[in-house]
Amino acid sequence: MNDRRRIARCTALLLAALALAPAAAFAHGACRDGEHALDDERALAAFRAGLEESCPCDAYDGSAGRNRPDYRACARTVLQRAEADGTLGEACVATARGLIEGSVCGTGDVACASVAGTSAPRASCKVTSAASCRSIGGLRTRLPELAGTAATRPITPFVAGGAARKACTEQDFCADVVEWTAGTCFDTRDDGPYEAGFRDVRLVKQSAAEPGTERVLNAVVWYPTAPGAGPVESGSRAVRDAPLAVSRRPYPVLLFSHGSCGFERQSLFLTPWLATHGFIVVAVPHPGNTLFELPACRTSDALTKSAVERPRDMVFALDWILDADDDPASPFFRAVDETRLGMSGHSFGGLTTYLTTALDDRFTVAVPMAAATGPGSQLSIPSLTLYGEVESVVSNAGIFAAYERSTGPKRLVGIEDAGHYAFSDGCFPSADCNPPVTLTQDEAHERVKRQILPFLKVYLAGDQAWAPFLTTPPPPGVITAVE
Numbered sequence: 410m411n412d413r414r415r416i417a418r419c420t421a422l423l424l425a426a427l428a429l430a431p432a433a434a435f436a437h438g439a440c441r442d443g444e445h446a447l448d449d450e451r452a453l454a455a456f457r458a459g460l461e462e463s464c465p466c467d468a469y470d471g472s473a474g475r476n477r478p479d480y481r482a483c484a485r486t487v488l489q490r491a492e493a494d495g496t497l498g499e500a501c502v503a504t505a506r507g508l509i510e511g512s513v514c515g516t517g518d519v520a521c522a523s524v525a526g527t528s529a530p531r532a533s534c535k536v537t538s539a540a541s542c543r544s545i546g547g548l549r550t551r552l553p554e555l556a557g558t559a560a561t562r563p564i565t566p567f568v569a570g571g572a573a574r575k576a577c578t579e580q581d582f583c584a585d586v587v588e589w590t591a592g593t594c595f596d597t598r599d600d601g602p603y604e605a606g607f608r609d610v611r612l613v614k615q616s617a618a619e620p621g622t623e624r625v626l627n628a629v630v631w632y633p634t635a636p637g638a639g640p641v642e643s644g645s646r647a648v649r650d651a652p653l654a655v656s657r658r659p660y661p662v663l664l665f666s667h668g669s670c671g672f673e674r675q676s677l678f679l680t681p682w683l684a685t686h687g688f689i690v691v692a693v694p695h696p697g698n699t700l701f702e703l704p705a706c707r708t709s710d711a712l713t714k715s716a717v718e719r720p721r722d723m724v725f726a727l728d729w730i731l732d733a734d735d736d737p738a739s740p741f742f743r744a745v746d747e748t749r750l751g752m753s754g755h756s757f758g759g760l761t762t763y764l765t766t767a768l769d770d771r772f773t774v775a776v777p778m779a780a781a782t783g784p785g786s787q788l789s790i791p792s793l794t795l796y797g798e799v800e801s802v803v804s805n806a807g808i809f810a811a812y813e814r815s816t817g818p819k820r821l822v823g824i825e826d827a828g829h830y831a832f833s834d835g836c837f838p839s840a841d842c843n844p845p846v847t848l849t850q851d852e853a854h855e856r857v858k859r860q861i862l863p864f865l866k867v868y869l870a871g872d873q874a875w876a877p878f879l880t881t882p883p884p885p886g887v888i889t890a891v892e
């Protein structure tokens with residue numbers, strides 16, 4: 410199942426981080442709280458990896474010697490070993506026990522998610538039979554006004570009064586159902602139902618800062634394609650020129666602007682991954698301010714010109730993808746939902762998000778990440794503003810001020826123990842990216858995706874089945890504010 414694939418992928422990185430970290434001072438308060446939260450997270454992750462290695466859930470099929478009591482006995486041995494060798498502190502032992510008790514291993518049962526409540530629905534989970542995991546009554550959630558449409562919508566499944574329940578058959582642990590799916594069974598650590606395809610696109614426009622000169626934008630477009638469409642290229646994490654999946658078109662569009670001295674493929678943890686979840690993502694380079702123009706890209710002249718060029722680059726790219734939607738010769742013919750257009754970016758790309766949405770009112774959502782800001786930066790459309798708690802490149806105070814000025818439904822999300830580079834693939838050794846003191850890139854990316862995907866699903870794609878992510882309390886390591 411997905412649990413074991415994720416654990417196997419991350420075990421080596423987690424154990425390496427633990428080996429580098431100073432010995433954890435485990436005599437502290439609640440697990441995953443306060444100054445020891447990151448140590449606790451990693452200790453629990455290492456425990457999970459050891460649990461899967463010694464007691465693989467798939468091996469416990471309910472037969473003699475492989476039933477639930479057998480699994481629990483094996484798991485308790487792993488827990489006792491972790492307590493004895495000091496890799497899991499006393500504060501987190503109860504959490505580990507709860508993880509074991511909330512597993513389906515050896516039962517033949519399912520992790521049954523429940524989302525209950527009206528103003529702020531919350532998720533819970535219990536192990537029960539599939540037949541018992543049924544919705545009782547109904548559930549509605551109230552979200553801020555969604556792009557001019559009705560804000561009160563049912564969470565699937567909906568029946569009249571009570572709680573929405575769903576069997577999360579791909580999850581082995583109730584803890585994951587609550588923390589990583591918010592009771593929806595959609596796990597944000599996973600790819601979506603599609604594979605990602607991509608196309609390189611050469612766009613040519615006139616410069617705004619230097620009239621009379623051409624500006625070439627070698628953009629990349631990721632989009633949904635059918636699984637198995639072809640070999641995945643590592644440099645784009647997608648299948649080159651794959652056919653567009655047409656079963657659920659048109660798709661919402663998200664434009665992405667890179668950071669200063671970055672490039673269009675700087676955040677591959679995110680851009681092709683969003684395509685697997687049913688989004689068309691258009692990433693545009695900004696000539697004069699890319700990685701390939703170091704060190705000139707850092708000069709004040711380059712930054713000044715780029716502030717003029719960048720938002721117009723993004724509007725040009727938006728015009729192009731909308732024209733492609735109307736062109737029968739284009740691979741994106743009738744692929745674009747022209748009413749669902751998002752703008753996003755990292756660092757200087759975050760500032761570009763503010764500038765672009767102010768320049769063009771066709772955008773319906775905005776996602777600035779660790780954004781540079783100006784004295785007038787603000788948003789007037791549904792927005793998700795992301796920042797790293799450890800930040801030395803841009804001003805978090807500026808980000809908070811821009812958030813306060815913004816109107817419309819808005820969310821402010823901080824990632825603890827992470828800094829400026831949590832939103833890109835690259836990690837430049839600094840206070841912002843200093844594992845094991847800070848999150849590793851993989852750890853940071855999981856937290857970032859956990860916030861971005863549900864927001865885009867609800868506010869850009871209009872899929873209310875993801876609404877519980879936005880109403881349930883955030884997982885440890887995340888700070889949220891909502892208006």
